[in-house]
Amino acid sequence: MICTILFLLFNACQQSENLKQSDKERISKDIKIMLEDYHTDINRGGLMAEFKYLDESDDFFWVPPGYTSPLNYDSVKTILTANAKGLESVQFSWNTLKVFPLSHTIANYTGIVNGAMKDTSGIVNSMRIIESGTLVKRSTGWKLLNGQSAVLESK
Numbered sequence: 001m002i003c004t005i006l007f008l009l010f011n012a013c014q015q016s017e018n019l020k021q022s023d024k025e026r027i028s029k030d031i032k033i034m035l036e037d038y039h040t041d042i043n044r045g046g047l048m049a050e051f052k053y054l055d056e057s058d059d060f061f062w063v064p065p066g067y068t069s070p071l072n073y074d075s076v077k078t079i080l081t082a083n084a085k086g087l088e089s090v091q092f093s094w095n096t097l098k099v100f101p102l103s104h105t106i107a108n109y110t111g112i113v114n115g116a117m118k119d120t121s122g123i124v125n126s127m128r129i130i131e132s133g134t135l136v137k138r139s140t141g142w143k144l145l146n147g148q149s150a151v152l153e154s155k
Helices: 002-017 021-045 047-053 073-084
Strands: 061-063 087-101 106-119 124-138 141-151
Touching (some): 021 047, 021 087, 021 141, 047 073
Parallel strands (some): 061 141
Antiparallel strands (some): 087 106, 106 124, 124 141
């Protein structure tokens, strides 16, 4: 009897995380809008606009371009704050973007970002960045939980 109850509970939990195609499409659409807004806000407000989109939990980590190990939220915040002071403008846009919903509250994504950063001396650094990560849905919306990004070589 206990085994039957455990089996039914296990299957009920598993079924609740199975996403219908319509759920996957809705979640993907919501996340794509959020990731577009992420870049729009950075383009308008610079690197400091990123904080609205980063999950502040202890589970957060990121491996930025040029790094070989993950950084926690506080380290990423320190780096973004320091770099923001030397930039006049930042322009990011998605070249490609794919979203992979895993549940109603967790999704993976990957894409290539076109970027251009103009420093305070007027020098523009253009780049293409490949990025992948995990998003988590919080009460305030979708947040970047973890991931990695790397600069691609120029064509």
